[in-house]
Amino acid sequence: MTVLAFLDAFTGALEFIFEGQQAGIAGRGTVGGLDQIGDLTLDHIEVSALALAGSLLLAMPVGMWLGHRGKGELLAVAIGNAGRAVPELALVAFMVAFVGVGLVNLTIALLILGIPPILTNTFVAIRQVDRDAVEAARGMGFSEAGIVARVELPLSVPTLMSGVRTAAIAIIATATIGPIAGVVTLGDLILGRNVYGDDGVLAGAIVVALLALVVELSLAGVQWLLTPRGVRLQRAPAGA
Amino acid sequence: MTTGSLATLPPLAQGGDFFRERTGTSCVEENGFFCFQWAADNIDSYVTPTLEQLYLVVLSVAAGFVIALALAVLSHRRRWLVPPLTGFTGVLYTIPSLAFIFLLIPITGFGTLTAVIPLTAYTLQIIYRNIVAGLANVPAASKDAGRGMGMTDRQLLWRVEIPLAVPEIVAGLRIATVSTVAIATFAFFAGAGGLGEPLYSDIEFKTNVIISGGLAILMAIAFDALLVVAGRFASPWRKVRPV
Numbered sequence: 001m002t003v004l005a006f007l008d009a010f011t012g013a014l015e016f017i018f019e020g021q022q023a024g025i026a027g028r029g030t031v032g033g034l035d036q037i038g039d040l041t042l043d044h045i046e047v048s049a050l051a052l053a054g055s056l057l058l059a060m061p062v063g064m065w066l067g068h069r070g071k072g073e074l075l076a077v078a079i080g081n082a083g084r085a086v087p088e089l090a091l092v093a094f095m096v097a098f099v100g101v102g103l104v105n106l107t108i109a110l111l112i113l114g115i116p117p118i119l120t121n122t123f124v125a126i127r128q129v130d131r132d133a134v135e136a137a138r139g140m141g142f143s144e145a146g147i148v149a150r151v152e153l154p155l156s157v158p159t160l161m162s163g164v165r166t167a168a169i170a171i172i173a174t175a176t177i178g179p180i181a182g183v184v185t186l187g188d189l190i191l192g193r194n195v196y197g198d199d200g201v202l203a204g205a206i207v208v209a210l211l212a213l214v215v216e217l218s219l220a221g222v223q224w225l226l227t228p229r230g231v232r233l234q235r236a237p238a239g240a
Numbered sequence: 241m242t243t244g245s246l247a248t249l250p251p252l253a254q255g256g257d258f259f260r261e262r263t264g265t266s267c268v269e270e271n272g273f274f275c276f277q278w279a280a281d282n283i284d285s286y287v288t289p290t291l292e293q294l295y296l297v298v299l300s301v302a303a304g305f306v307i308a309l310a311l312a313v314l315s316h317r318r319r320w321l322v323p324p325l326t327g328f329t330g331v332l333y334t335i336p337s338l339a340f341i342f343l344l345i346p347i348t349g350f351g352t353l354t355a356v357i358p359l360t361a362y363t364l365q366i367i368y369r370n371i372v373a374g375l376a377n378v379p380a381a382s383k384d385a386g387r388g389m390g391m392t393d394r395q396l397l398w399r400v401e402i403p404l405a406v407p408e409i410v411a412g413l414r415i416a417t418v419s420t421v422a423i424a425t426f427a428f429f430a431g432a433g434g435l436g437e438p439l440y441s442d443i444e445f446k447t448n449v450i451i452s453g454g455l456a457i458l459m460a461i462a463f464d465a466l467l468v469v470a471g472r473f474a475s476p477w478r479k480v481r482p483v
Binding site: 005006009010081084085086087088089090091092093094096097098169172173174176177180187190198201202204205206208209212213216 | 271331333334335336337338339340341342343345346347415418419421422423425426435436439440443444445446448449450452453456457460461464
């Protein structure tokens with residue numbers, strides 16, 4: 001019975017995505033359809049990409065610098081741990097209560113969310129690069145910037161990228177509650193049951209989940225492309 | 241970016257009337273930074289959500305630990321299972337919590353189960369990965385010693401390998417538990433209560449945001465400390481490695 005009920009709900013959600021439906025009690029006209037889903041998806045991607053770019057710009061250089069210098073381990077680890085303990089909903093609510101709603105404020109909240117995984121992973125990634133490789137590069141006359149760019153960074157791609165992926169997923173997931181900060185994202189479908197109905201809610205959940213999976217797979221692809229062949233071969237036998 | 245149409249603000253904001261009853265102090269009317277009087281008068285209304293959150297976290301992490309341990313033991317002597325299981329738990333981890341909950345509602349309905357399934361699923365990746373890594377790091381000499389004493393494979397696993405993997409397992413449990421406390425603030429969307437409920441009922445009231453969010457963060461810190469201590473008791477032969 002639950003299987004049938006689920007198929008029913010699922011069919012309704014697909015119809016909502018591809019064709020659209022009459023609006024619910026609080027809306028007018030039709031809702032859903034590929035045009036609206038497309039617009040909402042683009043809104044969702046836009047705010048997520050802005051936030052991720054911000055986190056990368058702020059956290060990567062700091063993580064690289066600390067990792068290269070081998071200092072600030074406590075700071076990097078503490079920021080990573082603290083980041084996990086802060087509920088996403090509380091972070092966005094804090095922003096709304098103390099700063100206000102709007103695209104800029106939501107982006108800042110999401111950007112803060114992305115910093116801990118990127119900072120900690122960048123630090124760990126650079127730190128775990130074989131010191132012999134770094135010394136060899138230094139002996140060959142590499143500048144410190146050259147060592148970071150041409151030795152430490154390529155060798156640390158897998159760990160570094162896993163932080164970027166964690167941040168991206170967290171940001172996309174949290175952008176779903178964008179509407180409570182006055183920013184329309186795919187979360188509008190999920191949180192707006194009185195406008196979009198049950199089919200719209202499920203449709204929103206499906207599209208958000210797909211978006212997260214597509215982004216995760218794309219970033220895994222980017223990681224594979226960026227990883228030097230030698231590192232790839234080295235890691236292959238480990239299995240994961 | 242379309243910014244507007246807030247006709248869509250969720251219908252879930254129950255209890256709003258209670259929290260909006262800001263009579264008496266001017267602090268509440270002005271939405272001051274933190275209204276101590278209001279907090280003192282209303283702190284008891286946060287007790288139930290806190291207990292609900294506590295229950296969700298304990299249930300989810302316990303279920304996640306049992307499942308991850310079973311998967312890790314299963315793949316311990318069948319190494320080829322590790323990559324697909326790592327991939328599968330990774331995919332589960334990728335699904336955004338809100339989407340996960342609303343995908344489940346047509347199947348499992350409103351209730352604790354609909355919140356516990358995603359929360360459990362999220363813990364699998366980190367716990368499974370850490371148990372596998374912990375088992376893989378057990379020194380060969382310890383295993384040889386066990387075998388030399390005539391232990392069977394099963395005895396070796398439960399008496400030598402798993403005890404020696406405790407530091408990694410505890411490290412995984414700490415990360416999983418702290419994350420679960422944070423994500424469990426979404427549980428009320430599944431009808432399972434938790435601290436997200438008071439938080440969401442009035443996200444513009446600063447005192448409420450600080451109390452609800454603060455309680456969740458304190459709970460995460462308390463769990464973390466508890467697990468550090470438990471880890472030390474479970475591995476008396478060495479200090480728990482910092483994560």
